[in-house]
Amino acid sequence: MARIPLKQLLVDDPKKVLVLDGGQGTELENRGIKVANPVWSTIPFISESFWSDESSANRKIVKEMFNDFLAAGAEILMTITYQTSFKSVSENTPIKTLAAYDNLLTRIVNFSRDCIGEEKYLIGCIGPWGAHVCCEFTGDYGPNPESIDFYQYFKPQLDNFNKNENLDLLGFETIPNIHELKAILSWDESILSKPFYIGLSVHEHGVLRDGTTMEGVAKVIKDLGDKINPNFLLLGINCVSFNQSPGILESLHRALPNVPLLAYPNSGEVYDTEKKIWLPNSDKLNSWDTVVKQYIGSGARIIGGCCRTAPKDILEISTAVKKYT
Numbered sequence: 001m002a003r004i005p006l007k008q009l010l011v012d013d014p015k016k017v018l019v020l021d022g023g024q025g026t027e028l029e030n031r032g033i034k035v036a037n038p039v040w041s042t043i044p045f046i047s048e049s050f051w052s053d054e055s056s057a058n059r060k061i062v063k064e065m066f067n068d069f070l071a072a073g074a075e076i077l078m079t080i081t082y083q084t085s086f087k088s089v090s091e092n093t094p095i096k097t098l099a100a101y102d103n104l105l106t107r108i109v110n111f112s113r114d115c116i117g118e119e120k121y122l123i124g125c126i127g128p129w130g131a132h133v134c135c136e137f138t139g140d141y142g143p144n145p146e147s148i149d150f151y152q153y154f155k156p157q158l159d160n161f162n163k164n165e166n167l168d169l170l171g172f173e174t175i176p177n178i179h180e181l182k183a184i185l186s187w188d189e190s191i192l193s194k195p196f197y198i199g200l201s202v203h204e205h206g207v208l209r210d211g212t213t214m215e216g217v218a219k220v221i222k223d224l225g226d227k228i229n230p231n232f233l234l235l236g237i238n239c240v241s242f243n244q245s246p247g248i249l250e251s252l253h254r255a256l257p258n259v260p261l262l263a264y265p266n267s268g269e270v271y272d273t274e275k276k277i278w279l280p281n282s283d284k285l286n287s288w289d290t291v292v293k294q295y296i297g298s299g300a301r302i303i304g305g306c307c308r309t310a311p312k313d314i315l316e317i318s319t320a321v322k323k324y325t
């Protein structure tokens with residue numbers, strides 16, 4: 001059965017909430033792949049044996065991870081391409097040319113589609129500019145963030161993803177800086193020709209990591225008015241602190257009541273960017289049942305988990321989504 005285009009699904013079925021998968025990079029790590037390296041979760045796809053050897057151990061791990069997220073109830077899943085920008089890949093792996101990079105992305109997307117089948121939705125995951133210098137949790141883009149050429153950075157990944165029919169949606173994730181948000185939203189359909197969403201990296205105190213308030217974020221969108229790219233489908237938050245995430249989503253909903261939202265928080269643990277490890281947080285966590293109920297009340301249409309959330313979290317999310325929709 002052909003997938004209903006997401007834009008149509010959001011309008012035709014206003015109560016439908018899609019269950020997303022969980023934190024892929026950290027789940028691969030749980031399953032034995034060492035992701036602490038400059039291309040992070042891209043690493044298994046870099047070795048030629050992943051593609052040439054059907055029985056490769058990493059290939060089996062990635063397939064099993066997708067299977068376990070599907071079995072837990074995920075209806076929309078992501079490619080494992082958070083840190084697969086041309087800059088990250090060409091500076092840190094033997095893949096140096098645009099042609100070889102293009103081949104890598106096509107292989108990853110098509111492999112992901114094979115893993116999830118034709119019925120589920122597939123997101124082309126695009127990490128922020130800050131991922132390659134690991135500042136997605138500070139939003140510190142240096143002294144002149146307004147002069148960063150974000151388009152040049154994202155272009156090779158966009159050129160590939162825009163033309164791959166296996167992708168239903170592009171996801172800009174963990175965006176921590178207002179200049180990056182403005183840049184993405186300034187691109188028209190010639191640059192972003194597929195439906196896309198933006199996941200913001202928000203501080204637990206409720207501001208974008210660079211200090212911009214949610215009202216400031218909303219103003220960027222309101223100021224664009226009907227000039228906004230019609231492919232912009234959803235705004236939301238990802239990899240934000242679990243306990244604070246419902247309040248943050250509510251503030252975004254208050255500021256932009258008509259924009260469909262999405263939310264996929266991390267486990268509440270905190271990333272140590274030097275050691276590339278997750279540190280425990282002693283706060284008592286709310287339940288997914290409570291959190292999901294609040295997200296739905298705030299207009300969430302896609303709900304899942306980010307770093308350090310696993311298939312068991314997706315099962316709890318899926319159970320709660322069924323209960324509250």
Ligand SMILES: C[S+](C)CC[C@H](N)C(=O)O
Binds near residue numbers: 136174276
């Ligand atoms: C969302 S974080 C855990 C991704 C990894 C980070 N950009 C790093 O390079 O360590």
Ligand SMILES: N[C@@H](CCS)C(=O)O
Binds near residue numbers: 022173239306307
């Ligand atoms: N999509 C990425 C998010 C990193 S913040 C992952 O799940 O690994």
Ligand SMILES: [Zn+2]
Binds near residue numbers: 023238266306307
């Ligand atoms: Zn994350």
